[in-house]
Amino acid sequence: xxxxxxxxxxxxxxxxxxxxxxxxxxxxxxxxxxxxxxxxxxxxxxxxxxxxxxxxxxxxxxxxxxxxxxxxxxxxxxxxxxxxxxxxxxxxxxxxxxxxxxxxxxxxxxxxxxxxxxxxxxxxxxxxxxxxxxxxxxxxxxxxxxxxxxxxxxxxxxxxxxxxxxxxxxxxxxxxxxxxxxxxxxxxxxxxxxxxxxxxxxxxxxxxxxxxxxxxxxxxxxxxxxxxxxxxxxxxxxxxxxxxxxxxxxxxxxxxxxxxxxxxxxxxxxxxxxxxxxxxxxxxxxxxxxxxxxxxxxxxxxxxxxxxx
Amino acid sequence: xxxxxxxxxxxxxxxxxxxxxxxxxxxxxxxxxxxxxxxxxxxxxxxxxxxxxxxxxxxxxxxxxxxxxxxxxxxxxxxxxxxxxxxxxxxxxxxxxxxxxxxxxxxxxxxxxxxxxxxxxxxxxxxxxxxxxxxxxxxxxxxxxxxxxxxxxxxxxxxxxxxxxxxxxxxxxxxxxxxxxxxxxxxxxxxxxxxxxxxxxxxxxxxxxxxxxxxxxxxxxxxxxxxxxxxxxxxxxxxxxxxxxxxxxxxxxxxxxxxxxxxxxxxxxxxxxxxxxxxxxxxxxxxxxxxxxxxxxxxxxxxxxxxxxxxxxxxxxxxx
Numbered sequence: 286x287x288x289x290x291x292x293x294x295x296x297x298x299x300x301x302x303x304x305x306x307x308x309x310x311x312x313x314x315x316x317x318x319x320x321x322x323x324x325x326x327x328x329x330x331x332x333x334x335x336x337x338x339x340x341x342x343x344x345x346x347x348x349x350x351x352x353x354x355x356x357x358x359x360x361x362x363x364x365x366x367x368x369x370x371x372x373x374x375x376x377x378x379x380x381x382x383x384x385x386x387x388x389x390x391x392x393x394x395x396x397x398x399x400x401x402x403x404x405x406x407x408x409x410x411x412x413x414x415x416x417x418x419x420x421x422x423x424x425x426x427x428x429x430x431x432x433x434x435x436x437x438x439x440x441x442x443x444x445x446x447x448x449x450x451x452x453x454x455x456x457x458x459x460x461x462x463x464x465x466x467x468x469x470x471x472x473x474x475x476x477x478x479x480x481x482x483x484x485x486x487x488x489x490x491x492x493x494x495x496x497x498x499x500x501x502x503x504x505x506x507x508x509x510x511x512x513x514x515x516x517x518x519x520x521x522x523x524x525x526x527x528x529x530x531x532x533x534x535x536x537x538x539x540x541x542x543x544x545x546x547x548x549x550x551x552x553x554x555x556x557x558x559x560x561x562x563x564x565x566x567x568x569x570x571x572x573x574x575x576x577x578x579x580x581x582x583x584x585x586x587x588x589x590x591x592x593x594x
Numbered sequence: 595x596x597x598x599x600x601x602x603x604x605x606x607x608x609x610x611x612x613x614x615x616x617x618x619x620x621x622x623x624x625x626x627x628x629x630x631x632x633x634x635x636x637x638x639x640x641x642x643x644x645x646x647x648x649x650x651x652x653x654x655x656x657x658x659x660x661x662x663x664x665x666x667x668x669x670x671x672x673x674x675x676x677x678x679x680x681x682x683x684x685x686x687x688x689x690x691x692x693x694x695x696x697x698x699x700x701x702x703x704x705x706x707x708x709x710x711x712x713x714x715x716x717x718x719x720x721x722x723x724x725x726x727x728x729x730x731x732x733x734x735x736x737x738x739x740x741x742x743x744x745x746x747x748x749x750x751x752x753x754x755x756x757x758x759x760x761x762x763x764x765x766x767x768x769x770x771x772x773x774x775x776x777x778x779x780x781x782x783x784x785x786x787x788x789x790x791x792x793x794x795x796x797x798x799x800x801x802x803x804x805x806x807x808x809x810x811x812x813x814x815x816x817x818x819x820x821x822x823x824x825x826x827x828x829x830x831x832x833x834x835x836x837x838x839x840x841x842x843x844x845x846x847x848x849x850x851x852x853x854x855x856x857x858x859x860x861x862x863x864x865x866x867x868x869x870x871x872x873x874x875x876x877x878x879x880x881x882x883x884x885x886x887x888x889x890x891x892x893x894x895x896x897x898x899x900x901x902x903x904x905x906x907x908x909x910x911x912x913x914x
Contacts, residue, residue: 452665454662481652
C-alpha cells in the first residue's frame with residue numbers, strides 16, 4: 286500500500302496529528318451510503334471496512350515491529366461497526382461538544398484504534414507508518430494530546446470504564462443526548478476498578494452508557510479461564526444492575542442491533558464473543574499471537590486470507 | 595503569644611475551601627464536587643444542600659472517583675475531587691497519573707485533612723507521602739495553602755488555569771498569615787519576614803510556626819527570613835536562590851515525610867545552583883499514634899523546634 290511509502294523526511298515527529306479532510310470526506314460518503322442502505326447492504330459495507338482495518342493493522346504492526354495483533358484483530362469488527370455505523374462524530378471536529386464518546390479501555394490495541402481513526406479521517410493514514418517510532422504521536426498506547434479522536438489516555442488496564450462513567454454522568458447532568466461507548470478486554474475485567482465503576486453506573490441509571498466486552502477468552506499468557514475465571518460473566522453484570530446482551534462479536538448485524546436497539550433505564554453491556562486473531566487462520570485462538578509480530582511472509586499470507594493482498 | 599496558643603488557635607482551611615467552592619459554583623455551572631463518601635469530612639454538606647445534583651458521590655471507591663472526574667472533565671465539567679488526601683493520592687495514584695495528568699483534563703485534586711490531621715488513626719490515615727507522590731507526576735502543580743485567605747486565592751487560580759492541580763487542604767487549625775490582598779500565583783513564593791542570617795521555607799500548617807520561630811530567633815540575635823512556598827511545584831526558584839545567596843542557610847519545614855516533598859524540592863534547586871547548608875524538617879517515617887498537636891511536637895515541628903534547628907545551622911552544628 287502506498288501509505289507506507291511516504292518519506293520519513295517530511296515527518297514532524299513530536300507534533301500532534303490533525304484531521305485529514307480527504308479521508309474524512311471518504312468516511313462521510315461511506316457513512317451516508319450506510320445510512321441510506323438496506324440492512325444486508327449495511328453489513329457488507331461494514332465487512333469491507335473491517336477487512337481494510339485488519340489489513341492496515343497487519344501492515345502497521347509489521348512496519349513497527351511490535352503491537353498486539355491478536356487483540357487488534359478480535360476487536361476490529363466492534364470498532365468498525367461503531368465508527369462506520371453508530372457513533373455520532375465529525376472527524377473534522379474531534380472536539381465537537383455534542384459528539385458521542387468512544388473509549389478504548391484495552392489501550393494496548395492502539396493499532397486497531399489508530400487504523401480505524403485513520404479510516405475515518407481523524408488523521409492521515411500515512412502516519413501509521415510511524416506507529417511506535419521514536420517521538421511518534423502514535424504511541425504504543427493512545428494519547429489524546431497527540432491523536433484526534435482519542436478521548437482519554439489508556440494503557441494501564443481498568444481505566445476506561447470509570448472515565449466512561451464520568452462521560453455519561455456529564456451527559457446526564459447536562460441533559461445532553463450524546464452517548465458513551467467503551468470497549469474493554471475480557472482479561473481486563475480482573476481489575477477491580479471496573480467493578481467500582483459498574484456499581485456506580487447502575488446506581489446513576491446511566492442509560493446512555495454502553496460497555497462492550499471483547500470476549501476473546503485469552504489474556505497475555507493463557508486463557509482467562511485458566512488465569513482468573515470470569516464466568517458466569519453475564520450474571521456478574523446483571524448482579525451489578527446492567528442490561529446484558531450477548532452477541533457474536535464478528536457479526537456486524539448483531540453488533541449494530543446491540544449498539545442501537547431501544548434502551549431501558551440501565552447501562553448496557555454487550556458481551557461480544559470474539560476470536561483472538563480473527564480473520565487470519567494461523568493466528569486465530571493462538572495465545573502466542575497476543576503480541577507476537579508476524580514475519581513478512583506471514584503478513585503476505587494473512588493479507589491474502591483477508592482478500593487485501 | 596506562646597507557641598501553644600498559635601498552634602491551637604485559628605482557622606480550619608476546609609471551611610474557606612467549602613465557602614469558596616460554593617461561591618465559584620454559583621458563577622460557573624461547570625464546577626462539580628466529586629467525592630468518596632467524603633461529603634461531611636470535606637465540609638460539603640452546605641454545598642450539597644445548595645447544589646444537590648453537583649455533588650458526585652461515588653461511594654468508597656477512589657479509583658473510580660478519579661476516573662469519573664476525568665470523564666466529567668471530558669464532558670465539559672470542572673471537577674473538584676474532594677477526598678482525604680491519603681486515599682486520594684495513594685489509592686488512585688495511577689488514575690491521577692494516567693486519567694488526569696497524562697490525559698491533561700482540568701481536574702482539581704483536593705487532598706483533604708493531610709499530614710497528621712488524623713493523628714490518632716495511625717499511619718494508614720496519616721498523609722505524609724502525598725507531596726512526594728504528587729510531585730513525581732510530570733508537571734502537575736502541587737499547592738499547599740497556609741491559611742483560609744490563601745486557600746481561596748489558590749482555588750480561584752487553579753479553577754482558572756484550565757489544567758489539573760493538586761491542592762492540599764488542611765484540617766488542623768491555623769492562624770491567618772497571608773497579608774491582605776497578597777493573592778496567589780503558581781510558581782511564586784511569598785516572603786513574609788525579611789532576614790539575612792537564615793531562611794525558613796515553610797508550607798501549610800508550618801508557616802505560622804516558622805514565623806513564630808523567627809521571633810524566637812530574633813531574641814537570640816538571629817534574623818530569619820520566612821518564606822511561604824505554597825506553590826511547592828512549580829517552586830519559586832528565584833526566591834529559593836535569593837535565600838541561598840543572601841542568607842547562606844536554609845531550613846525547610848513541612849507536615850510530611852522528609853523524602854520527596856518541600857525539602858527535596860528546595861534541595862534540588864540549591865545543590866544544583868548555589869549549595870548552602872540546609873536542614874529538612876518534617877516527619878522521618880511512619881508516625882506513632884497521638885493527637886495532631888502531640889505529633890507535631892513529637893517531631894519538633896513547633897516554633898521552638900524550628901528555631902533550634904535554625905540556630906544549630908547558623909552556629910554550624912549540623913547534627914543538632
